[in-house]
Amino acid sequence: MAEQAETLRRTPLNRDRILRAAVTLADGAGIESLSMRNLAQELGVVPMALYKHVANKDELLDGMIDVVVGEIEPLTPGVGWQPAIRRRVLSARQVLRRHPWASLAIESRSAATPAVLGYLDSMIGALRAGGLSADLTHHVMHALGSRILGFSQELFDASRQAGRTGPTTPAPPAPLPPEVAARFPHVAEIATAAAHDTGTVVGAGCDDQFEFEFALDLLLDGIERLRARGWTSAH
Amino acid sequence: MAEQAETLRRTPLNRDRILRAAVTLADGAGIESLSMRNLAQELGVVPMALYKHVANKDELLDGMIDVVVGEIEPLTPGVGWQPAIRRRVLSARQVLRRHPWASLAIESRSAATPAVLGYLDSMIGALRAGGLSADLTHHVMHALGSRILGFSQELFDASRQAGRTGPTTPAPPAPLPPEVAARFPHVAEIATAAAHDTGTVVGAGCDDQFEFEFALDLLLDGIERLRARGWTSAH
DNA sequence: ATTGACAGGTGTACGGCGTACACCTACCGT
DNA sequence: ACGGTAGGTGTACGCCGTACACCTGTCAAT
The missing domain is CATH 1.10.10.60 (Homeodomain-like)
Structure with missing residues (x-):
């Protein structure tokens, strides 16, 4: 019983x-x-x-990555390559924000898993369908780099200065300590510069989402300009 | 004795x-x-x-990072912001190619070390001196992301497909296995597309240096366009 | 010259890790 | 009824980071 x-x-x-x-x-x-x-x-x-x-812990991690990649929403059909890519990358970003460990895990694997390859493959397909040459598409994939999987390194986040916080405390705004500000004046200036909409005075963290989209659009616009120009490798 | x-x-x-x-x-x-x-x-x-x-292994790793960052050559004075940044980032890239473990190590640390902060600080100084607003500079640092420290994730390198190779074998050209090519046709097309100058037929690895500079210049040019336009946050 | 503090190298030990290997056990097709 | 097999168990090994007690050589103050 x-x-x-x-x-x-x-x-x-x-x-x-x-x-x-x-x-x-x-x-x-x-x-x-x-x-x-x-x-x-x-x-x-x-x-x-x-x-x-x-088989072992490495394979476990690979499986976990596949689970995460599987959560990224599929490509939206019937729109231009630029919004299609944009949407999907931002979806990937949302997924990776739910699983903060995943970006490092993906990077540290020596080989891409089939799921990751499938993801990249469909992404490339969208670019090619959008009229980019195979050559340009190749370079574009490199240029977008890890951003295409929804993450970019936040190594500029100087407010992560203090001792490491557990994963349970996601990211308290944490103002820049004065002694750090004194030693690195330029960092200090920048850290406070773009405290956009958040009204707090003491340089509360920046708007990560805005930063991500800024970089993404900078790249996407540059790519579109190349495409429109009929870019071919002058290399 | x-x-x-x-x-x-x-x-x-x-x-x-x-x-x-x-x-x-x-x-x-x-x-x-x-x-x-x-x-x-x-x-x-x-x-x-x-x-x-x-103090412990974490502090050892921090120290190692500082050693590596210290190998990056200082900013070239007397040139425009764009070539200055460009040169230094490419120097950083050379350094990180000598120490392949460093990029992951830097990313996995929860807080930037003083040496890294100093590096970023001088970089920001160069951008500000070049006429970028504090606000734009902030976004630019995010946009450049890890590339500013000389690395971008090579997660698109599909030829890293086979079992992990030890660090002693740096990166044999390793053609894309046919069954992978069949499953991911777009990946396959792209992998072979930009086998630039290297004469080998079977999709030998691409020119990493070219890819890196392509992305870097895409960003730098986009940034310069924003600066020339007197960019201010429309956010 | 003696001493005593202290910087720095040593030895032992603990708890945690990934995982090899032998084992048990319940089920299932014959 | 029975042998094979899939899947959970228990024990053990060799790594890891590092706490803690210990020893030893050097040097300043007495």
Whole structure:
């Protein structure tokens, strides 16, 4: 009876359940506390049980990436290449904001997973359909770089200055400490410059979404100009 | 005597020697084999000895980053903002190609180190001196993103498909496997499209340097256009 | 010359990690 | 009824970062 209840209580554990649990764990507790042991415990199972469904931790991470990439919405049909790409990249960005660990995970993998390749493939298809030459498309993919997957490094975010905060505290506005401002005057000026709509005086964080779209449009507009000019490699 | 010889043989170990050894080890054997134990052995010392000079492994990594950033050549004075930035970013890129582990290390740190902040600061100074408004400069820093530190994610490099190669094998040209090409036709087309000057037929890797400069100039030109227009945030 | 503080290298040990390997057990087609 | 197999278990190994107690050589003040 008790055993039967227990048998019913947990679904028999499969690759999908493992991946979803891993993503949830990484989202909630941070990627650094995603260990095979923790994950197994979360699933009410002994660590080695996981290895019957994923080859090793690297493959687990690949699977998690695929889950995340799968959340990106498909290309909108029937619009120009520029809005189509734009929308999808911004969708990717939303997804990656839900899974902050994913960008680093994607970058640190040595090879793209099939899901990532599929994503890139459809993106390239949209560019080609939009009239970009194969050559230009190639360069464009490089130029967009990681932005095409919805993330760009926030290494300019000087307000991440203080000791690392756990993944539970997403990002408190954190004003620039005065001693830092004194040592790096230009950084200080810039940090406060674009505190757009937020009314707070002491250089509250900038509008990340605006920054992302600014860079994206800068690139997209430049690309469109090249395309309209019938760009071919002068290389 | 023997002890005296031994005493002479090894310089008394200081933070600088540790950092340089760590960088060398990471360059040569890959960041994944940089452990406190390995590093200590390399220095002919017991692991715990390192902790008299660096607080912990995170601080060691910060120090390594500072060493790398310190190798980037300073701003060229007396030229316009655009070539000045361009030169320095390309210098940063050269440095990061010598230390392939560094880009991921920089990204994974939660806060910028003082050396990185100083680097960004001087970069911002050059933009401001070039006539960009503080506001525009802010956006520009975001737009350039990690490229300003000399790296962009190579996640489009589909030829990194096969099993991970050790850091000793830098990047064999590795043609796109046919089954991958079949599944991702657009990727395949693009991968072969821009095999520029290299004469090899089977889609040898693309010219990374060209790609990097293409993206960089796309951004720089777009920025210059904004500046010339007297850009102010229409936000 | 003696001492005592202190900088810096050593040794041991702990808890956590990924995972190899042998094992058990429940089910299923014959 | 039974052997194979899929899937969960338990133990163990070798790594990791690092806390903590210890030793030793140097040098300033006595």
